[in-house]
Amino acid sequence: MFTRQTLLLWWGLTVTVAYLLTQYFGRTMEHGHGAVLWTWIIAMLIPVVMTLLLDKRNALAWVWAGATVLATAENYWAHAAEAKAIMPFSFHTLWFLFGALGFAYTASxxxxxxxxxxxxxAAALNLIGTVALTFNHELLEGYQYIILAVIQGVPMLLDVPMRRQQHEAETTRN
Structure with missing residues (x-):
């Protein structure tokens, strides 16, 4: 059907585009939370469904798909419940924490x-963002989602050619 390489490309593209759209909606819409949530739900459906359909699934793909669904559901709940006390964590810090844990697992x-x-x-940069936003959730205001696009989406896009080179090297050796 498709390869892990294609799945990785789609993860990288959807994450990068969704963060950039989040930045745009945050700057242009007074109450853009609903638009942001729907952007993420639609964008993440692509790689999550692709993960479910992948012929050769591995734990890494399942961890990312499951964590993405849980984090998006938490954001949806925080928005629907109007839980203002946890919104700074839900819409800001959580995504850096998510990246720190996810990329640390990926590195291993x-x-x-x-x-x-x-x-x-990528894990280290996300951890720095997590710590910074834990102490001041407004610290990266205005640039946060651009930073997230760079430190979460771009590493996956950079990994596409690295993974291809590694596969070609393994094929040549065998």
Whole structure:
């Protein structure tokens, strides 16, 4: 049907575009939470459904799909319940924490030192964002979702050619 390479590309594209749209909606709409939530639900349906349909599933794909569904559901709940006390965490800090944990796990699961370094760096940058926003949720206001697009979406896009090179090297050796 399609490869893990294609799935990785779609994860990278949808995450990057969804964060950039989130930034845009946050700047142009007075009450854009609903538009942001629907953007993420629709955008994340693509790689989550692709994960379910993937011929050769692995734990890494399942972890990302499951965590994405849970984090998006938490955001939807916080918005629907109008839980203003946790909204700074839900709509800001959670996404850096999500990236820190997800990329740390990815760094431990992928093969190849360059790929491990890429995801380790992404995890570290997300952890820095988590800590910074824990102490001041307005610190990155105005740039937060651009930063998230760069430190979450771009690493997956950079990994597409790295993964292809690794696969070609393994095929050549065998």
């Amino acid at each position: 699961a992928v093969e190849g030192s360059r790929r491990k370094q890429l995801y380790g760096l």
